[in-house]
Amino acid sequence: MKLIRRLQKIIPKIKIPTSSLQFQLTLELVILSVIGLGSVAFWAGWQMEQNLVTAHKQTLEYIAMRFPEQLELYTEADSIETGIEKAISRLETSNLMVWVKNSQGQLLGQSSSFHHRENSLQRIEEINPMPTTAQVVRFNGRDIVLCGTPLIVNGDTLGKLYLSQDITIDQQKLNHSLWHLFFISIVTVTVLVIAISYTISRGLHPLKKMSRVASTIKADDLSGAKLTLNQAPQEIIGLGEAFNEMLFRLSTSWERQRQFLDNVSHELRTPLTTILGYLQSLLRRSDNLSTYQIQALETAIAETERTIRMLEDLLDLARADNGNLHFRCxxxxxxxxxxxxxxxxxxxxxxxxxxxxxxxxxxxxxxxxxxxxxxxxxxxxxxxxxxxxxxxxxxxxxxxxxxxxxxxxxxxxxxxxxxxxxxxxxxxxxxxxxxxxxxxxxxxxxxxxxxxxxxxxxxxxxxxxxxxxxxxxxxxxxxxxx
Missing domain, CATH: 3.30.565.10 (Histidine kinase-like ATPase, C-terminal domain)
Structure with a gap:
């Protein structure tokens, strides 16, 4: 019922009863459209989010894979600590933080912005164990991609390399795009509702016309009534032809009934009038009749008069039907x-x-x-x-x-x-x-x-x-x- 009320608010000009074929077809097609569009929009949003997360994960995994190679180049001329600082500074961005710890947990190098987020990073490091592959976690209302992998240089394990990238802004942009997608879906559904309702209404117009003709037609109009359907589907045209044939048969039957009533009324009125006259004459000469015979004659006269009145009524109806009942207004x-x-x-x-x-x-x-x-x-x-x-x-x-x-x-x-x-x-x-x-x-x-x-x-x-x-x-x- 909630969906019905919403549809009626969306298309207030379309006033159709809920039991009509037009409403049922419109509602079913709209529901199917909503389900289809909703499924596509949901899948598209989910796919966009997966692509965003996968791209950031792949970026961190690529950095973690290339970091030892770059560190080997820097350590050929400098110490390990200096090489780590140079490698980190080359990778550092506003959203990416890199830090390295040895096997004892001592910090060997870190991004220049590390101290601004030290508290957050300490909480991140409390995750035990740290993900060895890039994973998305949520801290303080922000989305962060984490990765902690062993750091191996020249075959020796120096410790662990930690990577952290804040993707909150990208996630917000994605959510904004999803809201745009949702709004476009709502607009599309609204347009579909109007288009579907109009199309179905146009398709059912011949049936409505047939219903209108059938509801307004009267017995007097049967001979001239005819349903004309233009640009209608073949099935409805066939139905219209059958409807016209039915009207013709009804008109023929009605005309025969009129003629029958007219003829019978005319043919019966004269002999009944004669019979009534003889009965009345016999009743007036009832000196030698018994009481029972007199009552029988009075009953016969009353029934004959009643039948004549009915015949006169039938004649009036027949004249009215044939247009021969004249009025002097x-x-x-x-x-x-x-x-x-x-x-x-x-x-x-x-x-x-x-x-x-x-x-x-x-x-x-x-x-x-x-x-x-x-x-x-x-x-x-x-x-x-x-x-x-x-x-x-x-x-x-x-x-x-x-x-x-x-x-x-x-x-x-x-x-x-x-x-x-x-x-x-x-x-x-x-x-x-x-x-x-x-x-x-x-x-x-x-x-x-x-x-x-x-x-x-x-x-x-x-x-x-x-x-x-x-x-x-x-x-x-x-x-x-x-």
Missing amino acids: QPLMLNTLVTEVAQMSQKVSGRKINLIITDEDVITCADQDRLQQVLINLVDNALKYSSPSQPIDIILEKSFHGALIHIRDYGIGISLAHQPRIFERFYRADDGMTRSRDGTGLGLAIAKGMIEAMEGTIKVRSKPQEGSIFTISLALWRDSHD
């Missing part, structure tokens, strides 16, 4: 319409309906008959799904954004799981409280289609056992001369 005073719907519904149902209307005139552009049909449908639903003792509220509001009509009941309500699908065709909440109510499952779908055809919206807010509020939003009508 004109300026409409909602105050008057809402009042008429409330009075008519209260008179027919015998239930209490509270009317709450703003004092302002609320005028919209809509089809009066269609809007009245929607309001009556919503009021009937509210009455159906609430007890007889509970009132129904019809509220008309005027806001800056438009006109709002609320139909509120205090009945059984709608669970949150069902609310997103409540406006789908034939959809009804699958529970005993709603299944027992009479209905076709088409009323809300028709209401939604009609309101949207009048460029409005319809929404629902509900809570189980507390009731529901259906809200219709319509644009306010404004005179062109205003």
Whole structure:
């Protein structure tokens, strides 16, 4: 999680969910890149340090090897002590100290700067045994290469030759270079993160486009919907072609379903209307019928009327789908319409309906008959799904954004799981409280289609056992001369 947060800080403009394919691919490639670059940087730093130490070791070992030869040349004309001093002075540098001791531990010669570092050298000599080959040791926070070898001149052992070289400055320069390498690695990783994320995002763009098309497409748009992919990989182009073929098959199936509903509704409505007429006529002449026969006729008439209403709803849906449901939109005073719907519904149902209307005139552009049909449908639903003792509220509001009509009941309500699908065709909440109510499952779908055809919206807010509020939003009508 720490790595994820760091990556999101490095590339804040890239806002993608952690479960997306783009994020997972980016994260995996970035981790591999970090591991690869980190390994290379670590190996390079270690190799540089080894090369530095090896070079200094080889220098001391070379000096220790050549020192007896030079000492032989100087001792041909001078004493041993003088020859040692001359050999040491020739080798001496600011960072290199040389001193020679005989077998008894007496000092035979030393670098001129020896007395400045005598205490340190005494501590160095406490190492027992002194390394015979060049080794790096650390004293007082400084890195020093040490070497103590037997000094043999002309076949005789004079004592031991000690060499000490301070490589602290070189080590600091190396550490500085390693920090530069680390900084360059961080910059490189950052650039790689951005480049990898951009490349993957560009590669996945056709899939995102396909997802966007699939999420926005509607049943009415199937015939004209088509996914066009340019400069995409061959595999994604093949997926896009399969997607377009699927859209074509869905469009064909949807069109056949529309035609089927339209044809069936037309074909069944006429004979059902005829049957209803004969049943009603037979019921009116029921002088010689038994009580059971009368009840059977009344049930048959009620079911026939219900079937005809459902067929009329199906016809309305078919006309809306085919674009044949015409609307005569004109300026409409909602105050008057809402009042008429409330009075008519209260008179027919015998239930209490509270009317709450703003004092302002609320005028919209809509089809009066269609809007009245929607309001009556919503009021009937509210009455159906609430007890007889509970009132129904019809509220008309005027806001800056438009006109709002609320139909509120205090009945059984709608669970949150069902609310997103409540406006789908034939959809009804699958529970005993709603299944027992009479209905076709088409009323809300028709209401939604009609309101949207009048460029409005319809929404629902509900809570189980507390009731529901259906809200219709319509644009306010404004005179062109205003």
